[in-house]
Amino acid sequence: MAAISRDDVAHLARLSRIEMSDAELDHMASELGVILGAVARVQEVATDDIPPTSHAIPLHNVFREDVVKPSLTPEESLSGAPATDGPRFKVPQILGEAE
Amino acid sequence: MSMNYDAAVAAYEPTLGLEVHVELNTKSKMFCSCSTEFGAEPNTQTCPVCLGLPGSLPVVNGKAIESSILIGLALNCSIAPFSRFARKNYFYPDMPKNFQTSQYDEPICVDGYLDVEIETDEGPKKFRVEIERVHMEEDTGKSLHVGGSTGRIHGAEYSLLDYNRAGIPLVEIVTRIVPGTGKYAPQVARAYVTELRDILRSLGVSDVKMEQGSLRCDANVSIAPIGSGKLGTRSETKNVNSLRSVERAVSGEIERQANRLESGERIIQETRHFLEESGQTRPGRSKETAEDYRYFPEPDLVPVTPDADWIEELRKRIPEKPSIRRKRLQEEWNVPAKEMESMVNAELLDVVEETVKLGSDATRARSWWLGEVSRLANEKEVAPTSLITAAQVAEVIALIAGGELTDKLARQVVEGVINGEGTPREVIDKRGLKVVSDDSALMVAIEAAIAAQPDTAERIRGGNIPAAGALIGAVMKATGGQADAAKVRELLLKHLGQG
Numbered sequence A: 001m002a003a004i005s006r007d008d009v010a011h012l013a014r015l016s017r018i019e020m021s022d023a024e025l026d027h028m029a030s031e032l033g034v035i036l037g038a039v040a041r042v043q044e045v046a047t048d049d050i051p052p053t054s055h056a057i058p059l060h061n062v063f064r065e066d067v068v069k070p071s072l073t074p075e076e077s078l079s080g081a082p083a084t085d086g087p088r089f090k091v092p093q094i095l096g097e098a099e
Numbered sequence B: 001m002s003m004n005y006d007a008a009v010a011a012y013e014p015t016l017g018l019e020v021h022v023e024l025n026t027k028s029k030m031f032c033s034c035s036t037e038f039g040a041e042p043n044t045q046t047c048p049v050c051l052g053l054p055g056s057l058p059v060v061n062g063k064a065i066e067s068s069i070l071i072g073l074a075l076n077c078s079i080a081p082f083s084r085f086a087r088k089n090y091f092y093p094d095m096p097k098n099f100q101t102s103q104y105d106e107p108i109c110v111d112g113y114l115d116v117e118i119e120t121d122e123g124p125k126k127f128r129v130e131i132e133r134v135h136m137e138e139d140t141g142k143s144l145h146v147g148g149s150t151g152r153i154h155g156a157e158y159s160l161l162d163y164n165r166a167g168i169p170l171v172e173i174v175t176r177i178v179p180g181t182g183k184y185a186p187q188v189a190r191a192y193v194t195e196l197r198d199i200l201r202s203l204g205v206s207d208v209k210m211e212q213g214s215l216r217c218d219a220n221v222s223i224a225p226i227g228s229g230k231l232g233t234r235s236e237t238k239n240v241n242s243l244r245s246v247e248r249a250v251s252g253e254i255e256r257q258a259n260r261l262e263s264g265e266r267i268i269q270e271t272r273h274f275l276e277e278s279g280q281t282r283p284g285r286s287k288e289t290a291e292d293y294r295y296f297p298e299p300d301l302v303p304v305t306p307d308a309d310w311i312e313e314l315r316k317r318i319p320e321k322p323s324i325r326r327k328r329l330q331e332e333w334n335v336p337a338k339e340m341e342s343m344v345n346a347e348l349l350d351v352v353e354e355t356v357k358l359g360s361d362a363t364r365a366r367s368w369w370l371g372e373v374s375r376l377a378n379e380k381e382v383a384p385t386s387l388i389t390a391a392q393v394a395e396v397i398a399l400i401a402g403g404e405l406t407d408k409l410a411r412q413v414v415e416g417v418i419n420g421e422g423t424p425r426e427v428i429d430k431r432g433l434k435v436v437s438d439d440s441a442l443m444v445a446i447e448a449a450i451a452a453q454p455d456t457a458e459r460i461r462g463g464n465i466p467a468a469g470a471l472i473g474a475v476m477k478a479t480g481g482q483a484d485a486a487k488v489r490e491l492l493l494k495h496l497g498q499g
Helices: A006-015 A022-040 A074-078 B005-011 B062-074 B182-203 B243-262 B308-315 B322-333 B337-345 B349-357 B362-380 B390-401 B407-418 B424-431 B439-452 B454-461 B465-478 B485-495
Strands: A088-092 B012-023 B086-089 B099-102 B109-120 B123-138 B142-146 B158-162 B169-175 B215-225 B235-240 B270-274 B281-283
Touching: A006 A022, B005 B012, B005 B182, B005 B243, B012 B182, B012 B243, B062 B109, B062 B123, B062 B169, B062 B182, B062 B308, B099 B123, B109 B182, B123 B182, B182 B215, B182 B243, B182 B322, B215 B243, B235 B243, B243 B270, B243 B281, B322 B337, B322 B349, B322 B362, B337 B349, B337 B362, B349 B362, B349 B390, B362 B390, B362 B407, B390 B407, B390 B424, B407 B424, B439 B454, B439 B465, B439 B485, B454 B465, B465 B485
Parallel strands: B235 B270
Antiparallel strands: A088 B158, B012 B169, B012 B215, B086 B099, B109 B123, B123 B169, B142 B158, B215 B235, B270 B281
């Protein structure tokens, strides 16, 4: 059965740039464990002759013509941004000095 | 103590691996219909899909799939009958989605090769560079780091993002390690990227402009003591933006690693950045956490399953390999290697070939395209081929060969065509640029020249043939350059009893 350790959660939190307290890490480890357990039940019915599924609908080769259509205006594009500077999105410094 | 390159490769065996990213030249992006035009104002080519807004649904650009298959076929790859996109997850704001749509364990093309030839001490030698995979992905946005040391991530206070480039189709071509290059590793790397660039250009799938970033190379280099049979720890050098830099980056890394090992230090597996000015590399950001990309199949995009008919149809479109074509044309045209190179570098080989096919002499075709036409194109800052067609240049060359135009008049004709005055014929008629070959008209000018310079005429009569130059010049001037100088000379000398 799938299990997720407290360390796994801490690692994922770090990759996701989410700050979590010790209590939250404990809590999430057990919650995610339950979710993974539920998903893992699928493995009980999976057999060798069924390839891993990524799509529920058996569609292939859905392509678009290479044709340009109008984009959003910069104002529209930037309208949901927490911060902007002129025509650009503004984000906090990317990597801490430690990295 | 410091080990130079020769000493480094005398003691260590280098191993090479190359990753090339190429931006496809589709009109629209990989998964949405935003334009891919270079140089637009920031964030004017973005939409809910490439901004990763909730509820948006990507759809694959069919042309990009076609281009990827063409690349695979040209590199002797197998085309996967089933291939999927995957999410490469990372938290870095150059992709607003927090992942890059890429391919992971199911790339579209696998197991190819590209043979390259380099000059060695023992003459030309062929190396086979095996291609591990060709996969599709999307380019990232452009970051501008503000504050701290200029443009660098470290010390930046904040970053500004332009997502116009985010989502432009990108194909990554990954080689297996290239063993046995020895001291020639830098030349093999350069030859491979050069050959690959030429192939991509001949396929017409990319602009392949390294200086604009539409072709980018990462060089993986490791070294191990000669005869050890081991592989050393590799570094990956990014930011290699010209063919010359590919060569310099590889030799620079071999030297740096050898010096580290000589002084008892270990090589760290890391990403390094090539510095154009010094030819050195500096460490990039640490990858210890970045490696954990948590790839998984992209649920918003359905699998790509090219059928055999489609692949065979595309295979028919693969042109002759550029290196083979160059050798063939060089032989057919009987031109020196330097001339071939100049045409290739100016991206004029195709149009020169077309001009030759229309009956022109190769050397003349080359000199018109690389000379006058290129000069005018430079002035206007456009491509030579956008100014005049091969048929028009071929016509001008034929008119010169037929004696109807002198080189000087032909330049005026070309200029007229470029200025939109019509076909070469029309320009000749409108501007009245016919060569004056009518003997009586020329004789009038010759007699006038003699009358103006009687002393010179006397010297020629006395046998001083070189003095004729002054009179010929006067006639040419009087006829506005429209006379055939050889004809003038002939008539003049005859008239003065020297013919």
